[in-house]
Amino acid sequence: MRILQNLEPVYCIDPSELLRPEVKFADKSLSQFRDYSVDENDPIKERVRQTYVQMHTHQTVDFVREKMDKWCKFNHFKATMKETLVKLNELVDESDPDVDIPNIVHAFQTAERIRHDYPDLDWFQLTGLIHDAGKVLAFYNEPQWAVVGDTFVVGCKWGDSIVYRDSSFVDNKDGLNEKYNTKYGIYEPNCGLENLTLSWGHDEYLFRMLEHNKTTLPKHALNMIRFHSFYPWHSGGDYSHLMKDDDEETKKWVTAFNKYDLYTKSTEVPDIEKLWPYYEALIDKYIPGELEW
Template sequence: MTVIIQQPELLGYQEEDKQAPLSDDDVHELVLDGEFVVPETNSFGHTFRDYNAESERKNTVEEFYRMNHINQSYDFVKRMREEYGKLNRAEMSIWECCELLNEYVDESDPDLDEPQSEHLLQTAEAIRKDYPDEDWLHLTGLIHDLGKVLLHPSFGELPQWAVVGDTFPVGCSFDESNVHHKYFKDNPDYNNPSYNTKYGIYSKGCGLDNVMMSWGHDDYMYLVAKENKTTLPPAALFIIRYHSFYPLHRCGAYRHLMNEEDVENLKWLHIFNKYDLYSKSKVRIDVEKVKPYYLSLIEKYFPAKLRW
């Protein structure tokens, strides 16, 4: 299999420059001789991540981002991290959590309206075909969205705007590459001089570990995996925490906050993102056929029961 990755540092823009949006042929796209082929359209016949396409999902998705951008303030994120970081909501296995997602559809997603459990297996199986020897990446595909369990009544039944959607740093200015950026004007941080500059409360090269991201399933699952002492590699935790950080891995925004470790881990996120985004389809996975394989990976990298 041939994999060609054009890395961000080779694209010619500087950290201090205003990053222009990158095309699909730039940062995140791969050329593969493997099994997975990028489809031309999503489940609704439109190009992927087209937030302006007239479809049955357009109004729902835009309203989602309006609420998300108004409410995801620094104080809100800090409060959510403190509350959910206690991991005192439930004790269950990874697979039990997968099954809880059968009843949820992501309102922020313009590309698919299937239950989240379907998307998890589609992502994992697409990765498995092209990277048969990277079992940690297969498992990362399976669990990357498990934080969406926050929608469940046992976890407070949070509104979708506090669980799904593209993520972004809080505590600094909202980059214009964020989807439906116009709605940030009603966020309480928008006019706060402590938070509305390029660096805000951060410094150049401080590292994404030191940056507060908008609250949702990404950050929650990262906390669950880390605090339950998973043996997955650091790149897996990076993927879990930042896979919805599209302003960074699609548009090159916020790179001034990254350190060298982030740059290295971003290479794996670019690989993962293709499968996360383009594997969405109406094609069903035979759960019982693949379940034993993924149970073996869960046993390898996680304890039998996790605190959530």
């Protein structure tokens, strides 16, 4: 909603609306989203489960640090944001139980629903379009378990609400390391989200890439990108002991974004070619030109 303060438009999120995504967002009932039940005879469910097993086995503190060192030099390729989004037309997210369609379709579904509800917040619309652009890592010899899926904190006890939590971490070596397997691990109480190390994937990569390329997207947009897959925190209630006061505001915005990211997934394909001119103008406004990835 919009309020006026000193005659300038100031936008804030109504907390009562955050966890009430409407049925019209989906082609199926809301209870059917994020179904991580195990069924070895269902090829999509088994694909999803195996992706998370690999992720939860190999995403350790050392692994994340190695990936940060490799990818945050931003010397791998150059491309415009549009070129990267078009590339995502070839990607199907192996961790997603809700859809089995190219990622660019989901990008436009998300952006267009945000545009419908927030016609004056063009930065929010663009955030919806580009939020998964970091998945381009999958085209550069990175396995999908190191690119997609829900993120979690490494370096401390794993959150209880992480999907497949009871069985998928059994071979993760950090679980046997006393530095990393306690409630706080390597962190201090209430240290804040920005001081946490999350499992490596497209969220953190895109966040850092945008900062490196000096985007003019606002802080709320960058936080949505960085934490939108951090479901154990923004939806599962984990890691509150590591939050600082400012993180509550971040959570409101991330949760607001989440309903568009999650509940717009459907088999209905938007007219992407017709929409491109509008979103190209937003790209030129906030993240123009050839970018360093």
